[in-house]
Amino acid sequence: MNVTKWLGAVLLSVLLMSTAACANTSTQENNQSENETASKESKDKTTAVETGNKSLSNIKVLATGGTIAGSSDSDTDTTGYKSGSLGIDKVIASVPQLKDIANVTGEQVANVGSENVDDALLLKLAKRVNKLLNDDQVDGIVITHGTDTLEETAYFLHLVVKSDKPVVVVGSMRPASAISADGPLNLYHAVKIASTKEAKGKGVMVTLNDRIASARFITKTNTTTTDSFKSLEQGYIGEIAGEVVSFYNEPTRKHTSESEFDVSNIKELPQVDILYGYQNDQKYMYDAAVKAGAKGIVVAAAGNGTMSTEAIKGATDAVKKDVVLVRSSRAGNGIVTHEKMDDEHHFVSSDSLNPQKARILLMLALTKTKDPSKVQAYYEKY
Numbered sequence: 001m002n003v004t005k006w007l008g009a010v011l012l013s014v015l016l017m018s019t020a021a022c023a024n025t026s027t028q029e030n031n032q033s034e035n036e037t038a039s040k041e042s043k044d045k046t047t048a049v050e051t052g053n054k055s056l057s058n059i060k061v062l063a064t065g066g067t068i069a070g071s072s073d074s075d076t077d078t079t080g081y082k083s084g085s086l087g088i089d090k091v092i093a094s095v096p097q098l099k100d101i102a103n104v105t106g107e108q109v110a111n112v113g114s115e116n117v118d119d120a121l122l123l124k125l126a127k128r129v130n131k132l133l134n135d136d137q138v139d140g141i142v143i144t145h146g147t148d149t150l151e152e153t154a155y156f157l158h159l160v161v162k163s164d165k166p167v168v169v170v171g172s173m174r175p176a177s178a179i180s181a182d183g184p185l186n187l188y189h190a191v192k193i194a195s196t197k198e199a200k201g202k203g204v205m206v207t208l209n210d211r212i213a214s215a216r217f218i219t220k221t222n223t224t225t226t227d228s229f230k231s232l233e234q235g236y237i238g239e240i241a242g243e244v245v246s247f248y249n250e251p252t253r254k255h256t257s258e259s260e261f262d263v264s265n266i267k268e269l270p271q272v273d274i275l276y277g278y279q280n281d282q283k284y285m286y287d288a289a290v291k292a293g294a295k296g297i298v299v300a301a302a303g304n305g306t307m308s309t310e311a312i313k314g315a316t317d318a319v320k321k322d323v324v325l326v327r328s329s330r331a332g333n334g335i336v337t338h339e340k341m342d343d344e345h346h347f348v349s350s351d352s353l354n355p356q357k358a359r360i361l362l363m364l365a366l367t368k369t370k371d372p373s374k375v376q377a378y379y380e381k382y
Contacts (some may be wrong), residue, residue, distance in 0.1 A: 050297055064117065065111040069083070087108055299325065351380060
């Protein structure tokens with residue numbers, strides 16, 4: 001090989017090696033740059049999820065279903081819709097304005113009509129609420145719920161939540177698919193209330209139709225109208241006008257962090273049945289409830305808790321079999337006063353609790369005692 005050809009081969013080899021080295025260096029630099037970018041994006045994304053807007057409250061929305069998550073093929077159908085057909089993500093997404101007032105995240109606990117909320121779901125929900133409220137990153141909780149039994153769930157939580165942080169239960173009377181659905185604004189209001197410092201220590205609250213009520217006193221009074229939820233005798237504790245949340249009253253009965261009821265280790269609630277009082281009612285209803293395993297009976301009695309002779313016979317026999325008997329009223333409002341008959345037959349009077357709420361309190365009372373005098377004290381305290 002002559003010198004010229006040899007030098008040419010050497011130069012070509014050096015050139016190829018140099019090009020390969022440059023390419024490898026460039027690839028390493030690009031890979032490093034891509035990794036740094038991905039790491040930064042991942043870090044930024046994690047930060048956004050964990051902290052959101054630091055100037056806003058962190059509100060958790062727990063969904064159980066109901067009309068607020070209901071839909072129908074017709075936007076004029078306000079009665080024949082399917083409850084609990086939308087997931088909480090869709091419900092939250094339908095109110096984009098929420099992002100302006102709080103860092104909102106949703107969780108689907110259940111998706112049923114509230115007529116199907118049972119004791120097991122009550123316990124599951126209560127335990128989840130208490131766990132979340134123990135988290136310093138959670139400032140308040142909103143619970144979406146069907147309206148038919150909303151007051152029962154709200155009152156149960158009012159008695160077993162162990163925190164002063166705001167808990168607001170909300171529903172709607174019209175499905176999400178309806179013209180002028182009330183759910184979106186009700187949800188907005190619920191988050192607004194839960195984000196308000198003044199809402200702390202008020203116990204569990206219920207909001208619909210611009211009103212704020214204590215779970216202790218609110219009740220559903222109409223089957224379909226949007227102003228169905230009332231706190232007739234005791235009044236509301238506040239209201240929302242525009243963007244302003246105003247509180248006027250404080251609940252005086254014991255609740256939440258002041259309550260002695262703790263369900264953290266309870267797996268099953270005692271069976272409590274409600275029996276309706278009417279003309280010509282009979283003893284066999286009480287016998288049947290006892291036979292079916294009732295540990296407590298609430299009577300939705302007439303007037304001031306009055307009971308027929310046959311009903312008293314059935315109730316007295318039930319008490320002799322270690323069943324606690326509570327007299328409430330079907331009237332809808334007013335106090336069922338403690339009478340001489342209560343002392344004679346070892347009955348309990350429900351104070352101002354309606355039958356469905358009297359049942360809630362009796363279930364919890366029975367986790368503590370079966371002594372009628374001690375149970376009576378709970379009705380006077382809570």
